[in-house]
Amino acid sequence: RDPHGMLDLVLKFPAQCREAANITWHYGVGASEAVEIRRIVVTGLGGSAIGGDFLRCLADEYGPIPVLVNRDYHLPHWVNRNTLVIAASYSGNTEETLQAIRDASRAEAQIAVVTSGGKLADIAKQASYAYALVPGGQPPRSATGYMFFPQLTYLAHRSLLRHQFEHDIEETLSILESLAKRLGPDVPTDQNPAKQLARALYGKIPVIYGSQGYRGVVAYRWKSQFNENTKIAAFSNVLPEQNHNEILAWVQAQKQAPNWAVIFLRDPNERFENPRIVRRVEVTTELIRRVAPVYEVLAEGESLLARLFSLVYIADFVSVYLAYLYGVCPTDISYIDYLKAELA
Template sequence: MEDWDEVEAVRAVDREDMLSVVASLPEQIGYWLQRREEVEAIARRLRSPIEVLVTGMGGSGAAGDLLEKLFEDEVKVPILVNKDYEPPASVRSGTLLIAISYSGNTEETLSTYLLARRRGAQAVCIASGGQLSLYAQQRGDPCFQVPGGLQPRASIGYQWTPAALLLHELRLLRSDLPTALQETVGVLRRQNEALGPQVPEAQNPAKQLARALQGKVPLIYGCYGPFTAVAKRAKNMFNENSKIQAFWDVFPELNHNTLQGWEGVSSQNASFAILLLRDPEEPPRIHQRVELSKTLFQQYAPVHEVWAPDHPSPVVRAFAVAHQLDFVSVYLAILNGMDPTPVPLIQELKRHLGDWNGHA
């Protein structure tokens, strides 16, 4: 697509307007900032947990990944992430389960919720409706009702923010999360102005990166910690929005395996492109590893760096990179003439699976 600087031409491909949904991320976060009284009321109903288990799949599951990685250096109890039909053996009465399913009908999440409740875990649900909301109502569990009508992957702000604010209200976090969220909203709004479809490719970093990735398999390498979750989610956005294969990894682990795998790849392989997700706050030893690895990677594939803004909050930095990559994944779909919203293969699988019978 050569005329993607024309807004009408973009809309002809992006028929369900995924670009506008991507741009709504700051408003999604702000939605829950305006409803903190609801979060506070739910927190008062809960006992202080000895562990938090976040269960969810796909776009909803990304909320759990971000909770775990963004807060691992400050949270007072372990945060576990579950993406299966059954909760881990540690789940018991001291566990707080946060069950997230945008549709409310994700069978793995429903199964984990029911099994965890049978073991005595207290539970909070996040859904736009569906069976999960009904289960919560029947059992007297609090449920954050999120606005419906979106693809789960495009509603990360609606799903992640109430869970994060809940941890804050339970005094499990040491940082000033509400202030960080307010600042995140401001940063993302400014990114919308710089990355939106009205900005031509010559001045738009997201369009430029999409152009560089056309015809490539993105290999997304997070620099460390919070960017583990960002890299994983970006891979999923390329899968679902761009309809291409993509893979993710993270420093320093990839220096112990993935790096060596490049030896068998022909020099400057045309099939791959590496995205390094960088952070101004990456620790010195990690910084050294990334810089040395970049030099080695460049022998085999083009390397592109996506830098987080210079900001003291990891929440701001991580969401800024995730938001930019969301734009990139949608622009790549448009560049390839693909409507980014539908996920027909996923829907076909669900049709063949049929209704869930309550058993894994």
């Protein structure tokens, strides 16, 4: 039922998050607490970058310092000694991230590192950067808890967010534990919405829509989980921007490929946050339903952290169930490995 062990990792995700929220930071001299931080850049790729996306969402909500996520070799030229650069690489060997930390050092930025080891850990120790060493040995995209929570605790330690997260973390963990019970492999399909959605998506190309803000980030996470775990093409976009261009694609979508399926990521608070977005989702759904099935997935919880992680966690289950329906290995990343080897 779980020949590649990925479901087991998914089931252990709540425990991973709990452990990650308590991971010890080694505070070096590379991030001096006396220097004022005016901007934060999280630099990383793939499964390691997504933790930076989550941090950006929280910073947008709880400011006051803007967070940029850099998925590239080089950092923006405005990075300077008042910038905190968090280098996040699960393996610690991703060449783009290693290059970016060199940029950060050259710019005399303050540097913090989250990794399970590799060259990045060596650099952090040698240069006496602040670093958090997380447990290694699993696919980076299944280690999002390890890659995200230390970033949050580091920012909290340096008082860079105007919010106390203790209660939010507890709420998030209890929702994740509850989802694990409701969506786990032992729950039969007729009572398991994640298995039902995976079945509905079989043979289809998922298009995931969120709305601007955290659901845009999570829509992208759903897309990349389908890419990496399920090995299928998937696309994501956000409202309201989608309503100004991509909405027109649905006029002819079926002529290009007949098997689209749309997932809307919804939020229990959206009615209060922005009723215009709710109306946009309703009208967009009505238009798309003329040509393709539309499914909705609802976030759970009150805090932003819990709502964000609940949607992320549901994607883990759906993408792995769908991988097993296709008979593919969710942990396999042979094409990524091939690329890295070709570039070595």
